[in-house]
Amino acid sequence: MTNVLELHNVSRHISGKKIVQDLSFSVQAGEVFGFLGPNGAGKTTTIRMMVGLSPITSGDILINGHSIQTSYQHAIQHVGAIIENPEMYNHLTARQNLVHFARMNGKVDEARIDELLELVSLQHVKHKRVRTFSLGMKQRLGIAQALIHRPKLLILDEPTNGLDPEGIRMIRDYLRRLAKEEGLAVIVSSHLMSEMELMCDRFAIIQTGKLIAIEDQRAETKQDDLVNYRMKVAAGELEGAQKLIDAFEEGVTVREEEQYLFFSMPEQKMPELIRHLSSASIHLYEIKIEKQTLEDKFLSLTGKKEADV
Ligand SMILES: Nc1ncnc2c1ncn2[C@@H]1O[C@H](COP(=O)(O)OP(=O)(O)O)[C@@H](O)[C@H]1O
Ligand SMILES: [Mg+2]
Structure with a gap:
C-alpha cells in the first residue's frame, strides 16, 4: 500500500496552548479516510498544516513522500483541497469558474473540465451562474475544482456541513x-x-488535539471474535431458551429485554447453538447481529454525544 499522506508526531502550539498534540497516522492511495x-x-488546524497554511510546531507531514515544510512545491502539487468554503466567482458560470481556476494553474484541459463536471453531476447546469447554485451544488463544484490538476x-x-441528506449522499458517492x-x-x-460510517474505509478519532483511536471499517471479524446477537423466540419459551444459552457456552450471559434475548458469542458457535435450541423444541423467529455503531464507539471513547459537541 502506498502512503500518500503521512503525519509524524505533528504538534501545533498557539500562544502556549497545545492545539494539536503528537498526531501520527497515514492515508493510503484508494481509500477514503475520515x-x-x-x-x-x-x-x-491539522488540515491547515497539511496544506502549509499553518506552521507546524514540531513533527512533519509528508505528501507523496515530500515534506510540506522543506519541499513545499513538491508536496503541494499532489494536493487538491477545500478548506472552509470553496472560493467561487458567483457572477461566472460553473464551467467558467473551472476554466478560470485551471488557467491560474497553468493550463486549461477542456476535456478534463467536462469530465469533472460530469463526475459531480453538474454537466446540465454548467452554463448557469454559480450565484443560482444551492450549497450542495457549490460543494460539488468545489470538489471538481480541487481535482482539476x-x-x-x-x-x-x-464538506457535508449544512447539506441536506440527499446532498450528503451525493458527496459520499463521489x-x-x-x-x-x-x-x-x-x-x-x-x-x-453517522456520516463517516458510510463514507470511510478507515478513520481517526481526535479529541482536544490528541489521537484517541484509528478504526478500520474493512477489518474482518476473526473466527473467535465475540459477536452481539439479538434473538426472538416464542413468548412462552423465553425463560427456557435463556437457560439453555446460559448453559451452552462458558462465560456467555443472556439478558432479556422486551421479548428479545441479547448475548455475545463467537460466530462459529452459532450453528451449533441453533441446532441445540431447535432440538429442545424452542421456536426461533429471528436472529440478528447487533453491530456496534460508530456512534456507540465514539461515545465510549470520548464520552461525548454528537449532539453535545
Ligand atoms: N489561531 C488560533 N489562535 C488560538 N486558538 C486557536 C486558533 N485556531 C484555532 N484555535 C483553537 O484551537 C482549537 C481547535 O480548533 P479547530 O482546529 O478549528 O477545531 P475543529 O476544526 O476540530 O473544530 C479550538 O479550541 C480553537 O479555538
Ligand atoms: Mg473545523
Whole structure:
C-alpha cells in the first residue's frame, strides 16, 4: 500500500496552548479516510498544516513522500483541497469558474473540465451562474475544482456541513468512486460520526488535539471474535431458551429485554447453538447481529454525544 499522506508526531502550539498534540497516522492511495472529532478538536488546524497554511510546531507531514515544510512545491502539487468554503466567482458560470481556476494553474484541459463536471453531476447546469447554485451544488463544484490538476490527495474540511441528506449522499458517492476508480487518497473531516460510517474505509478519532483511536471499517471479524446477537423466540419459551444459552457456552450471559434475548458469542458457535435450541423444541423467529455503531464507539471513547459537541 502506498502512503500518500503521512503525519509524524505533528504538534501545533498557539500562544502556549497545545492545539494539536503528537498526531501520527497515514492515508493510503484508494481509500477514503475520515478525520473525526467534536467541534474544537483541532481538525481544521491539522488540515491547515497539511496544506502549509499553518506552521507546524514540531513533527512533519509528508505528501507523496515530500515534506510540506522543506519541499513545499513538491508536496503541494499532489494536493487538491477545500478548506472552509470553496472560493467561487458567483457572477461566472460553473464551467467558467473551472476554466478560470485551471488557467491560474497553468493550463486549461477542456476535456478534463467536462469530465469533472460530469463526475459531480453538474454537466446540465454548467452554463448557469454559480450565484443560482444551492450549497450542495457549490460543494460539488468545489470538489471538481480541487481535482482539476489530477492530485493524488484530496483534502476536504467538513464538506457535508449544512447539506441536506440527499446532498450528503451525493458527496459520499463521489468520494467513494474517486477513491476506487482513480486511486485517489481522500481525507475528509467531520464532527458527525453517522456520516463517516458510510463514507470511510478507515478513520481517526481526535479529541482536544490528541489521537484517541484509528478504526478500520474493512477489518474482518476473526473466527473467535465475540459477536452481539439479538434473538426472538416464542413468548412462552423465553425463560427456557435463556437457560439453555446460559448453559451452552462458558462465560456467555443472556439478558432479556422486551421479548428479545441479547448475548455475545463467537460466530462459529452459532450453528451449533441453533441446532441445540431447535432440538429442545424452542421456536426461533429471528436472529440478528447487533453491530456496534460508530456512534456507540465514539461515545465510549470520548464520552461525548454528537449532539453535545
Ligand atoms: N489561531 C488560533 N489562535 C488560538 N486558538 C486557536 C486558533 N485556531 C484555532 N484555535 C483553537 O484551537 C482549537 C481547535 O480548533 P479547530 O482546529 O478549528 O477545531 P475543529 O476544526 O476540530 O473544530 C479550538 O479550541 C480553537 O479555538
Ligand atoms: Mg473545523
